[in-house]
Amino acid sequence: MSYLVNVSSAALLLGCAILLAGCPQKDSRTTINTGDGTTFASRDFNWNIPADYPLPVVPISNPLTEEKFQLGKHLFYDRRLSGNGTQACASCHIQALAFSDGVTLPLGSTGEMHPRHSQALVNIAYNASVNWGNPTTVTLEQQAPIPIFGEFPVELGVNDDNKEAVLARFRAEPRYTGLFSRAFPGETDPINFDNIIRALASFGRGLNSFNTPFDRHEAGDTTALSSSAIRGMRLFFDEKTECFHCHGGLNFTQSSFDRTQLFAEMVFFNNGLYNLDGRGRYPEGGEGIYEITGKPEDMGRFRPPTLRNIALTAPYMHDGSIATLEEVVRHYAAGGRNITTGPNAGDGRLNPNKSSFVRPFDLTEQELQDMVAFLESLTDDDFVTNPRFANPWE
Amino acid sequence: MLRTVTSFALLAAPLAVFAHTDAHKHTPEPTTTTEVGAAASMTWHSQGAADSDGLWRIPGVMMGGHALPVEKGGKLDDAILWGSHRLGERTTVSAKAGVHNDGSTSIELENLTLDYQPNTRKPVTLSAGLLEPAFTPSAHHHPSTAIFAESTLLADAFWGRSIHDTGVRVTGKPTPNTEVGIEVWNGDFFPASSGEGAQDIYAKFNHERAGWDVSGGAWVMQATAKQRSDDRYFDADHSHTPSGVTLTDVQFSGDTRMAGTWFALSAPETHGIKAGLHYEAAQAQSSGTLADTTRQASYESDHLAYAVTPNVAWRNVKLSYRLEKLSLENDLSGNGAQVLADAANLITTANPKRETVQVNWQLHKKVGARLAYTKDKTLAESDNRVSVGLVWQDTLYKK
Numbered sequence: 001m002s003y004l005v006n007v008s009s010a011a012l013l014l015g016c017a018i019l020l021a022g023c024p025q026k027d028s029r030t031t032i033n034t035g036d037g038t039t040f041a042s043r044d045f046n047w048n049i050p051a052d053y054p055l056p057v058v059p060i061s062n063p064l065t066e067e068k069f070q071l072g073k074h075l076f077y078d079r080r081l082s083g084n085g086t087q088a089c090a091s092c093h094i095q096a097l098a099f100s101d102g103v104t105l106p107l108g109s110t111g112e113m114h115p116r117h118s119q120a121l122v123n124i125a126y127n128a129s130v131n132w133g134n135p136t137t138v139t140l141e142q143q144a145p146i147p148i149f150g151e152f153p154v155e156l157g158v159n160d161d162n163k164e165a166v167l168a169r170f171r172a173e174p175r176y177t178g179l180f181s182r183a184f185p186g187e188t189d190p191i192n193f194d195n196i197i198r199a200l201a202s203f204g205r206g207l208n209s210f211n212t213p214f215d216r217h218e219a220g221d222t223t224a225l226s227s228s229a230i231r232g233m234r235l236f237f238d239e240k241t242e243c244f245h246c247h248g249g250l251n252f253t254q255s256s257f258d259r260t261q262l263f264a265e266m267v268f269f270n271n272g273l274y275n276l277d278g279r280g281r282y283p284e285g286g287e288g289i290y291e292i293t294g295k296p297e298d299m300g301r302f303r304p305p306t307l308r309n310i311a312l313t314a315p316y317m318h319d320g321s322i323a324t325l326e327e328v329v330r331h332y333a334a335g336g337r338n339i340t341t342g343p344n345a346g347d348g349r350l351n352p353n354k355s356s357f358v359r360p361f362d363l364t365e366q367e368l369q370d371m372v373a374f375l376e377s378l379t380d381d382d383f384v385t386n387p388r389f390a391n392p393w394e
Numbered sequence: 395m396l397r398t399v400t401s402f403a404l405l406a407a408p409l410a411v412f413a414h415t416d417a418h419k420h421t422p423e424p425t426t427t428t429e430v431g432a433a434a435s436m437t438w439h440s441q442g443a444a445d446s447d448g449l450w451r452i453p454g455v456m457m458g459g460h461a462l463p464v465e466k467g468g469k470l471d472d473a474i475l476w477g478s479h480r481l482g483e484r485t486t487v488s489a490k491a492g493v494h495n496d497g498s499t500s501i502e503l504e505n506l507t508l509d510y511q512p513n514t515r516k517p518v519t520l521s522a523g524l525l526e527p528a529f530t531p532s533a534h535h536h537p538s539t540a541i542f543a544e545s546t547l548l549a550d551a552f553w554g555r556s557i558h559d560t561g562v563r564v565t566g567k568p569t570p571n572t573e574v575g576i577e578v579w580n581g582d583f584f585p586a587s588s589g590e591g592a593q594d595i596y597a598k599f600n601h602e603r604a605g606w607d608v609s610g611g612a613w614v615m616q617a618t619a620k621q622r623s624d625d626r627y628f629d630a631d632h633s634h635t636p637s638g639v640t641l642t643d644v645q646f647s648g649d650t651r652m653a654g655t656w657f658a659l660s661a662p663e664t665h666g667i668k669a670g671l672h673y674e675a676a677q678a679q680s681s682g683t684l685a686d687t688t689r690q691a692s693y694e695s696d697h698l699a700y701a702v703t704p705n706v707a708w709r710n711v712k713l714s715y716r717l718e719k720l721s722l723e724n725d726l727s728g729n730g731a732q733v734l735a736d737a738a739n740l741i742t743t744a745n746p747k748r749e750t751v752q753v754n755w756q757l758h759k760k761v762g763a764r765l766a767y768t769k770d771k772t773l774a775e776s777d778n779r780v781s782v783g784l785v786w787q788d789t790l791y792k793k
Contacts, residue, residue: 014704016659016671026698026721028454030741033727040732054733260730261688 039259045069046388048208050215053250054258056125056205059139062198064205070392071183072203074176075196077391080169081148082109083157089147089200090391092118092155096384098309099207104320108155115153115285117320120313122306122383125205128257128264132318133288133302135266140201148193158193167191209308209383210250217377225377232374235367241332242357252307252378268301272336272354273317275346280353283344286319299353311376312384325372333368335360430477430791433538437764437783438468445773449627449641452551452772454722454742455697456646458584458624459554460494464544464779469495471537471783476505477791484511490526492536494556504534504558521563528565528575529596529613530656532674533557541705543764543783547718547748547772548699552652552678554584554626559592572599584625585617585650585680592617605662612655619682621645642737646693648682668707675700684738689730696723710756720746746772760788 034040039054045064047055058064075081076089087109093099099121106118116132129135130143137143147155158166170176170191183199184190214233216224225233236243246269249256257264268289274282282288282300290298302318316322322331331337335358336349348354363371383389443463444450450463474492481487490505507523527533534556535545545555559582565575579592586592598611628643654676661669680695698721705714724740726732735741752766762785770776 014669016673016704025719025745026723028720028722028742028745030454030722030724030735030743031726032731032735032741033725034731035727035729039729052732257688260733262690262730263688265688 034260045206047206048210048383048386048388050210053210054260056123056258058125058205059141062141062201064202065183067179067183068199068202069206071176071179072199072201072206073389074179074392075200076203077393080173081156081158081166081196083159083162083166084109085169087156089156093121095389095391096312098122098209098312098380098384100313102314104315108153109157110154112153114155116318117315119305120309121204121207122209122308123251124207126251126256126258126306127253127303128255129266129303131303132305133268134292135268135289136292138264138266140204141197144197144200144204145193148197163193167193170196207383207389209380211382212308212380213377214374226373228370228373229377230374231367232370232372233377235363235371236374240361241363241371242359242361243332245357246304246355247307253304255303256306266303268298268303269355269357270300270302270351270353271317271332271358272348272351273319273321273331274300274337274339274344275348275351276344278346278350280351281346283319288318297353300351301353307375308378309380309383311379325375326368329363329368329371329375332358333361333363426480426792428477428479428791428793429789430475431787431789432473432475433536433785433787434473435471435536435538435543435783435785436468437464437471437537437543437781439464439466439779439781441777441779442466443770443772443776443779445775450773451624451739452547452720452746453739453744453774454724454746455551455695455720456585456624456644456738456740457551457554458622458626459556460626461545461550461555461584462495462626464781465495471495471543474504474536474538484513485509517567519563519565521565523560524558525561525563525577525579527557527559527577527594528563529577529594529615530611530654530674532656537783538785538787541703541712541714541754542716542750542752542766543781544750544768546674546699546701546716547720547746548654548674548676548701551697551699551720552585552676557583559583569599571601572597579617581618585619585622585646585678587619587622590618590620607660608657609659610655610657613653615652617650617652618648619650620647621685622647642686644684644686644734644738646680646682646684648680648693650678650680652676652678666709670705670707672703672705673700684726684730684734686730686734686737689734691726691728691731691734694725697721712754714750714752714754716748716750716752718748718750722746744771744774748772761786 040052045066049055079085079088081088092101092106094101101118104117106114108114119132124130124140128138130137130140148158176191180190180195184195213224213229235241246254246267248254254265254267270288276283280299287299288301290296290301311325314324316325316328322328334349336347336351336354338347338349339345442465444465450461451457470493472492472494474490476488476490478486478488486509488505488507488509489503491501491503493499493501503524505524505526507521507525510520512518512520532546532549533553535549537543549555559579561577561579563575563577565573567573574597575595577594579586580589581591582588592615594613594615596611596613598609600609623643623645627641654674656674658672659670676699678695678697680693682693684691684693699719701716701718703714703716705712722742724735726735726740748771749769750766752764755763757763764783764785766781767778768781769778
């Protein structure tokens, strides 16, 4: 009898367990609604951006079209856009160098030296602020007039005296007639500087680069990165080196803005390059956003550039004062730069305005080479050879 | 709200005839003035539960609290010391301190409670201090006092394994076999955030008849969070991942409503054989926003979890099987939805599942051993594991 009780008890409990094992159960799922579909899905323009990456923001005043991109490309490579006809945008932004120029400080069309190193034009549509050290320049439409009309320093050297002559050159070029009319349909006289700026901004907005060994690694290609680069990647994203705090995100810079973001986080950092007076001073002409804000704590603060294609854009820093990637890594490992002689002597490691993320860390020679290998894995060979971005006049 | 009520009814259905013993409370018996006890557990695992990056983030659910993965190799799971002392006829103070394998190595005060029983017609207890919740036994997991070394997926996913928080509790016993209670918390536990608060109401009962022992309960909880991070891996704005992988700190702000039911049933013992069954199910619904430093998205979730554990004991050996499942529904909307869903690891179509077969062997009055095989499908790629452990429990002082 007791055996029967035992069996029936066990059977009852087992039956309950089986019954309960079937409920409650629903299939897991995740639904995502990104609004009007333009954040990721809109690919009516050839962005050269993977489908699962968010698109950059385009100003409502300058909708992006292929026609504007093509016009902008012609203008970008055209020396006739400079006052004296000697330089184009492409003179300091060379495709093979990820649209940087390989020199420490560039010379403008009149021979004047620029105090800043030429920036690479890589994914600039995402930039939260556009140039090295100006938080007020936030769109490519604001930036484009600066090299054209800027006087301090002179770059392309267009001014009131020669701007009509410059426009006359474009009106005289048969290819431009169609390019301008297609880019700005309905306008009776589309060849003007407003449209030139819109077209250059549109070309810049299309200069996107996301086809690197690192991207392929992230997409699941286990052979895309060397073992050295993988070790370097881990170091890069480690709290020990702190690199990713300033160079994080899909664009390897915190100064990045896309359509998924509510607002742009404009960030500028002092990385301990200089300390002329022991109180943080930087060389005149290269003082960062201090030149705009006048705040002492902003002395030496610059926007962290993207690291995409960084191996192609030597020399480095806002003034091109570090020659190689290896030296850059050593600079950060030392927590700044100590210049012992010359007009810029001073210990940048002790700069009071230096970012807290720039602090000394130990790095073996192998680790240093690993980090360089990782940085080299951010090179997009397709970007620097893609005919879509190449000189249309050749 | 309607969904909650409907789901709660579904969850509570199996409870119709069941109810509980409160094995986790360390309050002295009426005749005991002072009692001190201790327990410890250590386990060796053939594999860890974490992903290759060292993280244990179940796809589809935001986690937090103390829900850290088991690690490969041998480790002390926990070591706890508790005590209680009757201060007077109506007042008792109790405390518990311990070390857990949850990333910290320091001794933590987990419980310091003052209980007061006023002179009422029906028994009422007022408790205040650093409390362990009473709404369900699985709200606080100690490997050294539990059948399984690993807590339930339900507890890990829904309240970060264990709750210890400052709060007050009022309990009443309308009948000798039933208890109702209400607990109000400061919110220092997942899924709440500190200062935002949480509240729960519960009812439970136990009954013995003809050798059958049934206990069970039902509860509802509401928790509020403001900018809640996954505090297992984030401290301020820094990520602390074992392999150096960078995580985006996606923070949740909003409300989480939970409801659950549980029961334990044991059959009469015959010829030294005793069968039992434990069941627990819960639903958690969150509503609020997810945000990182510059992005935001609306977030709604509806998660279900349950664990069924039949067992059979013979003499000093107990064989248990535990089946656990989660179903996770998430809805995100807004421009930042895709990026935040990726960063918070919320994209999934899988139902996480874990099965454990375990043998407990009481080697000695104070020492037990356990051998478990766990088939773990909580992550996309999970390793099954064998676990071997020892548990020690003792009453050090009793007067």
